Amino acid sequence: MKMKLDFEKMGGLIPAIVQDENTSKVLMLGYMNEESYNLTKQTGKVTFYSRSRQTLWTKGETSGNYLTVVNMMADCDHDTILIKAIPSGPVCHTGADTCFGEKNIEDILFLKYLQNFIEQRRQEMPEGSYTTSLFQKGVNRMAQKVGEEAVETVIEATNGTEDGFIYEASDLIYHLIVLLTSKGLRMEDLIRELKKRHK
Known part of the structure; x- marks a missing residue:
């Protein structure tokens, strides 16, 4: 999972797209700073940086619906990351499978x-x-x-x-x-x- 990422382009943050490893459905979009990225690598659980609360948050820390990392890769400009993960439950705070309203099935x-x-x-x-x-x-x-x-x-x-x-x-x-x-x-x-x- 070692890769070079450009955190400076957007003021210390990069978009992180989360995709289900098994179904290939896009689950959600969040933002990471370098600290949340490193924590994600260390724990294997997707951790974002909350722009509204200005703090780190691990997806699922409240609901228990964690996103377990399988693989991470950067795009060609090194300023966006794709995370392939396995969700342990619905991803959206509304209770939907994905933040885009899709059913997470193949x-x-x-x-x-x-x-x-x-x-x-x-x-x-x-x-x-x-x-x-x-x-x-x-x-x-x-x-x-x-x-x-x-x-x-x-x-x-x-x-x-x-x-x-x-x-x-x-x-x-x-x-x-x-x-x-x-x-x-x-x-x-x-x-x-x-x-x-x-x-």
Whole structure:
């Protein structure tokens, strides 16, 4: 974690951006002086300098929601620091996961939300819903759509654009989740199978 930092450019302070090591979500922005930076290095807990109170404060010292440092790096001008950390709870004083109002979850967990939504469609079968129409047409049509989307994904991968490939691959995943749901299965079943194969 040894690095050269320019504390003089902004009167002894540098911005410190905190990012979750696991999810890559930006958690908060604070400021550090040289003393709080050194204390952060020594303790492994993110410590800032409060501009309003003009004192050091360790994030979590009141709430218990500490930020445990994994790595720190300076930007190209050596006047901003990026801290990759592991939060032990919500980061914002409002109780939110981040100071920017984002949920601190990996984007890949959206797939779980999407399958829950598709399952809700299967139970409620609202009129005018494309997903409803797939369930109404039955497993053969759903399986056929997975095959069609797989072919279109291959075509884009070999002869198309990156945007086109992402678009068709997303269609493929969506239709696969619909098919899984119709069979009473979930993405988690695929994950368990993949984990079983991984050695």
